[in-house]
Amino acid sequence: MINEKILHLGKERSAIRELFEQGKILKEKYGEESVFDFSIGNPSLLPPKAVNETIENLLKVSKIIDARGKNNIDIEIYSPNNDYKYRKLSSNDLHGYTSAQGDNEVRDAIKKHLEKSYGVELDKDLIYMLVGAAAGLSIAMNALISNKDDEVIVFAPFFPEYRVFIESNGGKCISVSPDYKTFYPDFDDFEKKINKNTVCVIINSPNNPTGVVYDEEVIKKICSVLKKKEKEYGNPIYIISDEPYRELIYNDKKSYPFITKYYDNSIINYSFSKSMSLPGERIGYTMVNPKAQDASDLYLAICGAGRAKGYVCAGTLFQFVIPHVLGSYSDFSVYKRNSQILYDALTKIGYEVVYPDGAFYLFVKALCEDGKEFSEKAMDYNLILVPSESFGIKGYFRIAYCVGKDKIEKSIEKFRQLYDFYKNK
Ligand code: PLP
DSSP, X not given: OOOHHHHHHHHHOOHHHHHHHHHHHHHHHHOGGGOEEOOSOOOOSOOOHHHHHHHHHHHHHXXXXXXXXXXXXXXXXXXXXXXXXXXXXXXXXXXXXXXTTOOHHHHHHHHHHHHHHHOOOOOGGGEEEESHHHHHHHHHHHHHOOSTTOEEXXXXXXXXXXXXXHHHTTOEEEEEOBOTTTOSBOHHHHHHHOOTTEEEEEEOSSOTTTOOOOOHHHHHHHHHHHHHXXXXXXXXXXXEEEOTTTTOBOOTTOOOOOGGGTOSSEEEEEESTTTTTOGGGOOEEEEEOTTSTTHHHHHHHHHHHHHHHTOOSOOHHHXXXXXXXXTOOOOXXXXXXXXXXXXXXXXXXXXXXXXXXXXXXXXXXXXXXXXXXXXXXXXXXXXXXEEGGGGTOSSEEEEEOOSOHHHHHHHHHHHHHHHHHHHTO
């Protein structure tokens, strides 16, 4: 028998992907130029140059090895990361399996890079290389949810796949309301939603879909609530910090509060999809805080979940690329400029917009109660916008502004016409 729950997931498709498909149909009908597809978080920027240079260098080295017919020779290859110069490569290394949890040297380079960047102490043997942040979330849920009453807290509005990963691993997804002024969590609601069944809380900053960045005060507040509740219930309550947008912060005054500094029972989930514009390469990692209670067992449970779900040995070529390019990013100034142009124009027209500090999303109040209805109407203007109901709250919509500046500028007249339609209704 086919698993009905899983069949439903396949049939239902994500609302974002559905809109992305509808966008393609509109583009065929009206031409690419006339459609403003703000549906999906697919980075428009090129990866940093260092990525392609490193791939070319690795392939050159691999060819030399093949030509010499020798194994394990040292060849220095150019590396934009000053802390990582070269590695020994053997014949066919680039296309062979690594350890299930990822290559040892790659994990060590990531650990050193993070320690240097954030002044923290980590452990390469608690890092698990993965095919993007999505896989990290899925295996973390598998590792932590052990019975049907287990609950995972998410802060609305939230990335829709959180619910999928939680429920498909047998847990309950518990949504905490936002404070509608700041789009930080509503702390009263947060406290109320924690109980003896709470196994973990997923935080996501810079945030998809709001673009809000949690500052140190917010992180400290979340941690202090959880520490109090851990004591009250006598169980660990883990924080999963889902941070694919970690480096995409536009407000110079906001630095990134690295979660291991504030909370011991934490897991970090990272992906190179957004910061290096490599979403199709499916490369990222998940990492257990060395200070977590029973950290090595927690890591082994992550390894077990990776094994159970078949997420072993992330793509080797891209694992080998990563150490050379750590610290290189796409040119985020393009996103910053897009966010500013859109924010200024939409607020001037009269829209209520959440101030964007990071990621590449703008969250805007719809002009009717139902975000879905609004998003459907927007299609009449060839604007593809994601309704906030997909993210667990009503009455807003998301614009993914990771597109060219031209598209942003040309879309403004469409947003004005849409606004006028509702105001003259
Ligand atoms: N988490 C959040 C908040 C995201 O926005 C995304 C992708 O858009 C993911 C996880 C999944 O990222 P990846 O493409 O690396 O699997």
